[in-house]
Amino acid sequence: MTKTLASRNSPLIGSYRPEGDKSLSHRALLFAALAEGESTIRRFLIGGVTRAMLRCLQALGVEWQLDEAEHILKVKGVGLKGFKTPDAPLDCGNSATTFRLLAGAIAGAGVTCVLDGSEGLRKRPMGRIIEPLRMLGADIESPDAHAPLTFKPASMGSLNYVLPIASAQVKSCLLLAALSGNAPTAILEPGPSRDHTERMLSAMGARIKNFSEGYGAVVLPQSESLRPLNTELAGDISSAAFLMVAATLLPGSDFLLEKVGVNFTRTGIVDALRAMGADITFENRTEMAGEPVADIRVRAATSLHGIAIQGDLVVRMIDEFPALMIAAAYANGETVVRDAAELRTKESDRIAIMAANLKLLGVAIDELSDGFRIYGKGNIPGGATVAAHGDHRVAMSMALASLRAEAPITIESFEMLNESFPDFPKVLNL
Secondary structure (H helix, E strand, O other): OOEEEOOOOOOOEEEEOOOEOHHHHHHHHHHHHHOEEEEEEEOOOOOHHHHHHHHHHHHOOOEEEEEOOOOEEEEEEEOOOOOOOOOOOEEOOOOHHHHHHHHHHHHHHOOOEEEEOOHHHHOOOOHHHHHHHHHHOOEEEOOOOOOOEEEEOOOOOOOEEEOOOOOHHHHHHHHHHHOOOOOOEEEEEOOOOOOHHHHHHHHOOOOEEEOOOOEEEEEOOOOOOOOOOEEEOOEOHHHHHHHHHHHHHOOOOEEEEEEEEOOHHHOHHHHHHHHHOOEEEEEEEEEEOOEEEEEEEEEOOOOOEOOEEOOHHHHOOHHHHHHHHHHHHHOEEEEEEOOOHHHHHOOOOHHHHHHHHHHHOOOEEEEEOOEEEEEEEOOOOEOOEEEOOOOHHHHHHHHHHHOOOOEOEEEEOHHHHHHOOOOHHHHHOO
């Protein structure tokens, strides 16, 4: 689907409650499958990425019921060792989260299985989970450290492992496998990554402790069944980030994003936008299922200026950089991002793809090995055709670019945004 978007002259006014967080939805679904008993998950995100997990779990013998109108999911858990051998390779689609989290659960379950996915997913690095899973005891065949991976039954031992790069997906994969281990496993990270897995599994009865110093977690083998979930998921801050940028850019905007997850490991985008001059405040702070939640009010910025981003802040906003890049293009001055090489291993090489697209739109940008430098001039000329390259966040960022562009922007594969935020065009009236 190709979509041509012209600049929007009206402010973003009103409110919107984002659907359940993508990371939380993935975890709640999988962890409910590993529990014993029926779980109920409300405000479950229905998108391409979560449908991949639903299909895979069904093939592994997990029964579930999804009320698509109410976004309520019921899952009958089979326990840590209850997966059945699937009849065919599991297709994770384009979802690396599905692939990596399932890899840990399958290794722990000791089931014969082939994990595979789209051509795009086959390009993404999986050596980062294969090596430590093998050290933990997993029997995995992979010709080139990419999908597909073939798992054979094996017993999990224990592990003390230092991640070379902070990664919630890799950490979660190893923690899930280690639940079936024979001794405690410790995963140490060089910086903070999202801790949704630790919070949710702990609430279900897993024995997980965070390090008192440093980053990471220790998990003890699970001697009792995981308790089923009865929970409502916080709104997705990664999706909300695109609306934050929209409201920041559109003059006269005053927009409220309701009940959004504001876990510190995920709020780097808010810190970065505020540093650029955005008017963003948190209201009505509370907790939902152990996760901090708030309403986020965003008013149009008087002006934006460039900033430098590196270090731990990069990890805390790794999925939101496509939105940040649009804000940087509309800002005045240089925005420089370093320590973000991980962006090259997402659904697309987001450094290369975003740089190429922004150049087509008339934005001055230098591509760096581990980031980028944008020379913001307060405007985007537009007047070109850009491509999503199979990446939902690239598609949404190009839509943001059109909001104040001087000429219309045509976006190829615009439908990719349905992977994580199907409501996006409706909220912005695109």
